[in-house]
Amino acid sequence: MGDHPIFDVLGSWPGRVPTQRAFEARGFLIPAAWQNRMIEFCGASQADLLNRYWDEVAMETMRSIGKVHSDLRRFLIEPRYRSAFLDDLFARRDFADPAVPNGPLIKGLLDHFKRAWSDREFRDKDIAFRKELQKRECTRLGIQTTGWTGKKRGIIPFVDEFCVALAFKRRRNRWHKNLGCGLIFEVGLDLGGDPQRVGAPLVFRIFHESDPECVFEMGGNEAFDRLICGSRLYWASVDPDECILGIRAYIELFDAIAASFGASQQA
Template identity: 50%
Template sequence: MEEHPLLQVVANWPGRGPTQLAFEALGFSVHRAWQDRMRQYCSGQQADLLDRYWDEVAVETMQSLGRGSSDERSFVIEPKYRSAFLDDLFAARDFVEPKFRYPPLIKCLFEHFKKLWYDAQFRDGENAFFSRLLQAEVERFGIRATGWSGTRGAVIPFLETFCAELNFEPSGRRWRKKAGDLVFEVCADLGYNQFRDRSPLKFRIYHARQPKYLFDLWSSVMDRLVPGVERYSPGRTVDQYLLGVKAYIGLFNLIAESLASSPASPERKIGQEARS
């Protein structure tokens, strides 16, 4: 059976490193601060594993169209590149707990997650730290939510502005950009809850010949492509919320550009050996 053309395209994504650097060149840095925070928390040998873990998860996420979990080693769409490194980490895990069946494959990331879960003082301190970073970026970008009520539905005019800046064309509550047979969509996902408790965005990539075969990129999927980017959502203030909207759209546009400029080609191998 012929491989779906979208799977051929995503197999040639350049990876987390180039994408993250391009994102930072736009002025975004909160994700990098989160990664540095994790390196500090995971001092020692485990810290040396983090970048490779993030790189390999990102590739598997892209090649499986986000339909699966690298930490569970389970995929609805099997990626062309299956990480032997992650397989080995999964096989060696000795820290699974009943309440957390599929923790991150790096133990210190799991310990950090549990500390956020159980330690309110630690959680509040982390939230305050990142709120300060978000506010600093708000000031650098000059973002102002003037006239906005703060409900999710009222974010549409800001979405229109951010999308127009990157040449996404409006179509109802979607904004599209085409590159050959590829279509990239920014969608307003307002849901039933009108308050800004999560990102109002969903992103889609599909091939024009098979539009029902979608790559849906929610914020959790974007966070696996560039770890720490979820810290942009939802923010503590309306200005920070809008910063998150701008950041996600900017990152999606970079992913679109990288895929549009990467012709389908035979499987590329990331890291060391690929395991079929």
């Protein structure tokens, strides 16, 4: 993609573990619990392998502004960082399943995905596990549902409250935080589609102040989950308190990522 300043700054990202610890310090514990569940499923002897895998996927995702499919070893841009560890896993993989062409490079994770897809009882246990985590986190963080309408535009006051509390500056329906390193973190909304359904309207963008056209854009939960495995569970909900928890969690995680690059500029 040529010489864009965002890549130089993203090269200083400290990685998944410090960012996740900062997120946990804010009270968000679901990703760690899910990672532990995956380690338990795969076997404790696989813990180091899994953590290295999650670390490397996260680093490739960040430094390629999300334009990479790490499990397929497919980069949509010329990478500034390419993991030799993931290259080796891909080369040695002997368990590929044509039914899951985008499957993970760790056999245990693929086995979990396939079993959750085919075994309803197993899948229901995963869902119950996630619901219990969400319930506990809603209680611990004091999530309030007052004012919730269940409609897409109804989330705006909640997004504004959570962003302003983290010192994002609002401009219409976008909230910005400018960092001293030149990065701008922006929270936006996609209010298209069915107005009666909340869906996944949050859009997160990272770009450099001198080059706003080169953007790391994150919509939905896929990119966040590649940065912090298990964070996708925050959007797997329909109950109002869990939806609000998800909105807050993604905004807080986005801010934790911003904080990992250093202080914001003073207003």
